[in-house]
Amino acid sequence: MSKGTVARAAGTVTFVGVGPGDPGLLTVKAIDALGVADAVVYETSLHVDVAGKYAPGTADLTAAVDPGGSTATAVRAKRIVKAAKTHAHVVRLLDGDAATFAGLAEEAHALHKEGIRFEVVPGVSAPSAIATYSGVPLTTNTVKAVHVVHAGGNVAGNIVSSKRASTVLVGDAGELADAAEQLVAGGWPSDTPVVVAVDGTRSDQVSVATTLDGLASELAALGRRRELGANVHAMIGPGTSSRDEFSWFESKSLFGWKVLIPRTKDQAASTIDRIREHGGVPTVVPTISVEPPRTPQQMEKAIKGMVTGRYEWVGFTSVNAVRAVKEKFTEFGLDARAFAGLKIAAVGGVTAAALRDWGIEPDLVPSSEQSAHGLLADWPPFDPVLDPVGRVFLPRADIATDTLVAGLQENGWEVDDVTAYRTVRAAPPAAPIRESIKNGTFDAVLFTSSSTVRNLVGIAGKPHTSTVIACIGPATAKTAEEHGLRVDVLAGTADAATLVEDLADFARASRESALAAGEPVLRPSQRKGAARRRAR
Structure with a gap:
């Protein structure tokens, strides 16, 4: 060591019990510890999921043991000591409660022997x-x-x-x-x-x-x-x-139901959580890929128009539209302050939430049906006295329907209908997923738009006749029926949260009917041998 240099002190290791398996049982203190980790030492796929959700993206992930390698405590301890000597905040993830059948005592002893500080965050006991x-x-x-x-x-x-x-x-x-x-x-x-x-x-x-x-x-x-x-x-x-x-857990409405969600993970995050709350097993299969427009000039002109006072309203009809505008703002060095003086409309609660995350409170969200029809029903007609500009900016997908544009124009508004992003059919899912869709392994599928119906059938085939088909609205249901599917659940209001709740109500009613008839309670996938006929 050269004169004047000081040896780097080893970091602190925090042992974190991740609970017995349900990711919702992770403690608040465990989440806090992961939030400042610059290294995470893990063992299982659950640990990787937890680290991916709560640790910074820059944190180094290190397996406690290599796949198929030794499971000896000494091997694990050596990895943790090494991580602590090269990182300031190391989180060691252990199953269940860290101090019960998890190897905590032996690993903590190794750290103590090396003079490395450690803390323990107990977990829910398995x-x-x-x-x-x-x-x-x-x-x-x-x-x-x-x-x-x-x-x-x-x-x-x-x-x-x-x-x-x-x-x-x-x-x-x-x-x-x-x-x-x-x-x-x-x-x-x-x-x-x-x-x-x-x-x-x-x-x-x-x-x-x-x-x-x-x-x-x-x-x-x-x-x-x-x-x-x-x-x-x-x-x-x-x-x-x-x-x-x-038996409170296994009697949940969707307990054990395998539910297919044909959306991306980002789009389906809240839906996944709701399905799990009802005991279901969600599987996400992306059916579309979102890409920038082929030419950026139209979007660039519209963004500049927002700043120069060209528009009275900006209407967002999807989370993807919010994301597309936000990306352009970042590219131009703008932030949410550029919306000052503009009126903002959002097609539904999810889109409104995306705007609020950006610091923007929408002025208009449909009071009834959360769709283009619902948005149009609540959108005020142009008034030359109250609306000095009279022009609307609609950043939308390349395949968006003309319903909203035509209705706004009929109500006196000038509309700049701008392609903010393109939707491209995703690649087919892995062969086991395609087979599960066709053979009835999935108990239900949630369709949240007509495009999800068309694209899922296009890349993976039609769901088995035993699979419960749940649709977010009448237009989506019509598309499903056109593809030969019988719609079992139609959401009372056109939003994903209601769709999951209505599917849970459907499952609950099926369960109660079976119990009342003295029959075994079976999931749709367990009844596929006597599959119901679908509309043709």
């Missing part, structure tokens, strides 16, 4: 959360103790059977089967109730009620249907008897 999501309360007025035991090794020696305690066994399928055998051999009744859960707290959770004697066969059956992983949970105790009345 055993308690998964039990709750599986309809099993672990404690009651009479159940006063909870045993959480890793299923490997001498399980029978670690816990004692009790009517006043609950037990949660954690491990892989083989370890849980061995543990059940040990307990029965140690004197536990073979018919002791057990609830076993796979992928707990996630929208694809599966939980099954069985007994100690039947646990191995149930796990084998589950293993034939899906990959079980290393963290299967089995709940034993009095709380298992409350499962029918306490």
Whole structure:
């Protein structure tokens, strides 16, 4: 080290428990820690998703172990120490609660040995959360103790059977089967109730009620249907008897429904969250690609016109239009202040939200139908006294209909209908997705425009006849029917939030009808053998 230089101090490592699987269970403090991370050490795809959402885009992502590499604690600890020596704020993501079956103690010891500071942000405990999501309360007025035991090794020696305690066994399928055998051999009744859960707290959770004697066969059956992983949970105790009345998660309207959203992830973000809130499993398949107009001159002239007073109104009919204008503003060195003196219209709540994120409060949002028709119905006619300019700027897609332009012109306005972006059909999705669309693996598909119908059918084929078709409005429904699809759900108002709620109501009514008839509750994909005929 040269004279006068000072050795760089190692950074701080924050151990963060990401919870049991549901990304909504991440704590506020965990999000805060990720927000200032310049390095994230992860293990699973869930960790990568969490880092992608909450860590800065500049943060370095480092796998704790290489795929197929050693799982030894020493290997993980070495990676964390190295990250701390080259970064100021390192976040180490661990499953569930960081201090429970996650290797925290050993990794923290390695950091302490190197003189590296660390902090711990506890996460939602997987055993308690998964039990709750599986309809099993672990404690009651009479159940006063909870045993959480890793299923490997001498399980029978670690816990004692009790009517006043609950037990949660954690491990892989083989370890849980061995543990059940040990307990029965140690004197536990073979018919002791057990609830076993796979992928707990996630929208694809599966939980099954069985007994100690039947646990191995149930796990084998589950293993034939899906990959079980290393963290299967089995709940034993009095709380298992409350499962029918306490099963709040698996009784959600769309629980387990695989819902196809033919939009981009950016466009579908709020829809994805709403589907998950109802217990569904969303899959996004982009059907269009948004590209700049072939020639920029028309947009450039309109943007300059906004600044020089050419327009009275600017009407935004999509989030893409907001984005296109914002990009031009950035290119010209403008900001939201350039909207001063202009009246702003937004076609619906999502577009209005995009404007508000930009610091612009729209003057007009349709009071009823959120569409071009609804916007036109509420748009005031031109008044030469109140409207000194009389011209409207509409930045829109190249395939936009003429309904709004024609209606504004009939009401006395001059309209500059400008192509702000082009919509191009996206590339076909991967073969497994195309096959799932055609064979009925998806329970429902949400169509939010006529173009999503045409493009999905064009790049992936028609959805299976068992798949529930949900459409955002009459025009979209008409296009779906023209393509031979029977529309099951038509949104009460033309917005994505209502569309999801109406799909949930449809699923709830189907569930209640099946229960009232004494029939099993099946998702559409499970009923595809008796698929309903579609309109032709």
